[in-house]
Amino acid sequence: MTPSLSILSDLLSIPSVSTDPEFASGMEDARSYLLTLFTSLGFTAHLLPGRLHPAVFASYIVNPSHPTVLIYGHYDVQPAGAPSQWTTPAFEPSIRKNRIYARGATDNKGQFMIHVMAVRKMLESDALPINVKFLIEGEEEIGSPGIELLTENYKTLLSADYLFLSDTEMPALGQPAIDITLRGCLDVEIHIQTSAQDLHSGQFGGVAPNPAQILAKFLSRLKNGSNKITLPGFYTDVISPNDEEIRDFRKTEPSDTQLLKEGHYFFVGGGENRYSLNRRRWFEPTLDITGLDSGYTGIGTKSIIPDTASAKISIRFVPDQDPEQIYSSLASSLHHSLPKATVWRLIRYPVASAFKAPTDHPVFELVKSSLKSVFGRPAVFQGQGGSIGSVPVLVRALGLPAVMIGFGLPDENLHSPNEHFSLENYFKGIETMSRIYSALPVLHLPNRPESIPIILETSSPGLL
Ligand SMILES: [Zn+2]
Numbered sequence: 001m002t003p004s005l006s007i008l009s010d011l012l013s014i015p016s017v018s019t020d021p022e023f024a025s026g027m028e029d030a031r032s033y034l035l036t037l038f039t040s041l042g043f044t045a046h047l048l049p050g051r052l053h054p055a056v057f058a059s060y061i062v063n064p065s066h067p068t069v070l071i072y073g074h075y076d077v078q079p080a081g082a083p084s085q086w087t088t089p090a091f092e093p094s095i096r097k098n099r100i101y102a103r104g105a106t107d108n109k110g111q112f113m114i115h116v117m118a119v120r121k122m123l124e125s126d127a128l129p130i131n132v133k134f135l136i137e138g139e140e141e142i143g144s145p146g147i148e149l150l151t152e153n154y155k156t157l158l159s160a161d162y163l164f165l166s167d168t169e170m171p172a173l174g175q176p177a178i179d180i181t182l183r184g185c186l187d188v189e190i191h192i193q194t195s196a197q198d199l200h201s202g203q204f205g206g207v208a209p210n211p212a213q214i215l216a217k218f219l220s221r222l223k224n225g226s227n228k229i230t231l232p233g234f235y236t237d238v239i240s241p242n243d244e245e246i247r248d249f250r251k252t253e254p255s256d257t258q259l260l261k262e263g264h265y266f267f268v269g270g271g272e273n274r275y276s277l278n279r280r281r282w283f284e285p286t287l288d289i290t291g292l293d294s295g296y297t298g299i300g301t302k303s304i305i306p307d308t309a310s311a312k313i314s315i316r317f318v319p320d321q322d323p324e325q326i327y328s329s330l331a332s333s334l335h336h337s338l339p340k341a342t343v344w345r346l347i348r349y350p351v352a353s354a355f356k357a358p359t360d361h362p363v364f365e366l367v368k369s370s371l372k373s374v375f376g377r378p379a380v381f382q383g384q385g386g387s388i389g390s391v392p393v394l395v396r397a398l399g400l401p402a403v404m405i406g407f408g409l410p411d412e413n414l415h416s417p418n419e420h421f422s423l424e425n426y427f428k429g430i431e432t433m434s435r436i437y438s439a440l441p442v443l444h445l446p447n448r449p450e451s452i453p454i455i456l457e458t459s460s461p462g463l464l
Helices: 003-012 021-040 105-124 147-153 211-220 243-251 256-263 277-282 323-337 362-375 390-398 423-442
Strands: 044-048 055-060 068-074 094-096 099-101 131-137 162-165 177-182 184-193 286-294 308-317 343-348 380-384 402-404 420-422
Touching (some): 003 021, 021 055, 068 105, 105 131, 105 423, 147 390, 162 390, 162 423, 184 211, 211 286, 211 323, 277 380, 308 323, 390 402, 420 423
Parallel strands (some): 162 402
Antiparallel strands (some): 055 131, 099 420, 286 308
């Protein structure tokens, strides 16, 4: 086993499950493992407070005038689940068919370790031309409850010119990709009540309102026949992908059959047909009913008019939609659709923001060309339909471009039994990242007052 692989393997053997207090010592062991690792590489490393679990922060400043990258990762993992479902134990890393199997292998220990090992490689050959900061969070798998406050409190410490992270996937082995969008998420719950108790449906049917039907009517009107969301003002701020992005989305456009196979569902639907499938899942907002409850749902029948009805709704919004505006539009539509004396309540959950990478920034050209030279194939822009809460928070607070390069693969069983990570991608990832980090100083630095001048040699100065 090469040193860069055994360092990863040792980290994977630590059960750092953030959601379960029984694993508190595993969380602590992972932190001290990382602190020792960073210190041994010459970094200054310490902990930063989280809501429940501290984050590990490490920095290596070569020269304050050099560009600085902030690299994000998370050391916490999902619970392993039933041991019987794992071929080899979740916290005993095992290598089979050029993959390393363990909980956290792809999500996210293997992926952030790519960056650590790239920097280690550059330090070993005395060729680190940039300043490096690592922020390795311990609360990602529980929704990053502390990231906002942490970022706010340590803004100066975290300040950098670029944010890099690998916590996503490439479309297939051999096809590198850069993630340029994250959808945001707004979850709400609607409760309505039209009587103090369930009513006899024979005695009161026809004279008492039915909350289930009132709610169903409201919900069914939230999308029109073409699956366009009908909330007033909903689409006003939606930004469209540019031509290059649309072209790239086409390159990885799945067939209907592929999608159905991937998601184990029966037919394609729920979005607007006029857009490609990739655009629908990465660049278009959606609204889904995620739960419905009313009346009697036990065995047999019960002849009642229920007293209450409730629904849970999840809205995946896109840049630059404003979740506040969406929420008030939903609240006012609900208010206006309900009969006057209906008692109602709208509950909202914490919002994850949407994100769009500034793909016209020169760093994306550098990343594309580095991926191409290592993987032998042009990288494509792709999106993520889900959210990574920390990215928009860091981008907003620190004002830097975020570069998301996923080295995971779609079938690596993250959050499931037999999670694994491709060793081909691990080593190619290390090679790619060291190329990118080596070349960063030649780029124009947007966060600095002056860009580095490019001197062209010319025999006739007047022509410059
Ligand atoms: Zn995860």
